[in-house]
Amino acid sequence: MNIYKQILVSTTESKLLSSSVKQTKFGELPILVIQHKSCCAAVSLQGAHLLFWQPSTEQTPVIWLSKQSKFEKGIAIRGGVPICWPWFGPLGTPSHGFARIVEWTLDSCNEDDDGVDLVLVLSNNQQTKPYFDKPFNVSLKIHLGKTCEVALSCSGEFEATSALHTYFGIDNINHVVVKGLGDTYQDRLTVENKPVTIGQMTFNQEVDRIYTNANTEITISDNVRTIKLTTTNASDVVTWNPWIDKAKAMADFCDDEYQSMVCVEAGRINKPLKLSLNEQSTYGFKIELI
């Protein structure tokens, strides 16, 4: 049974929250399983982490999850949409911030014919204290239907960097073309800033780039489908594929999985979110098939 099916059929400590949403447990983690006429999906309360999303028109999930991901307390999940906050990458410890490894609270769960709307929230508390000592509030709105929409809002008295580190499921990395990335990027593999003139990418080696001037509309195409990613209020778009050697080195990623995923991540890295306690700062994305 594949990982998606295993999650969908999980019944451990299962309780129904609405007609299409049940709360259950997978591994050590409480999760929400969504089976709506428009899509199926799952969200982990640890990290407010969307694990996967598959519109009912699709044969395979558009948001992808590694079959080797851990579902353990305090360990980041491999795949889905990790929430990197309040820092991106190695700017602090743990890498990509603490929001993805602590448990959030489900604030609301609503549904209608279009899909399911969830709001998950996190404020400074005993879990977050070892990582960060300033007060904050962060909330994540997720719409799961024919489209998938994610918006992160936060407040506090500090600057935060962040990424919505989305793993897209693709047919074959050799056939993928990502368009709309703009003409400048920082290469995280060579450290220098390299200007480029074309705003599109194909893949034949490890990549780890922060595009600093991407269009708000980006497309990810393979031979099977075209996914449109529309970002709102993002300053950067990160593209990442670990390729062969890094895939082998990652314990929570199968050796061949680099062929079936690509990360294209809306972020606030070069223009951090300048937070205040009185006002929410928000950025996010929408994904649809075109």
Ligand SMILES: O=P(O)(O)OC[C@H]1O[C@H](O)[C@H](O)[C@@H](O)[C@@H]1O
């Ligand atoms: O392994 P993780 O901490 O989840 O990070 C996975 C990747 O995330 C981003 O895309 C970064 O740009 C990469 O440098 C990093 O390797």
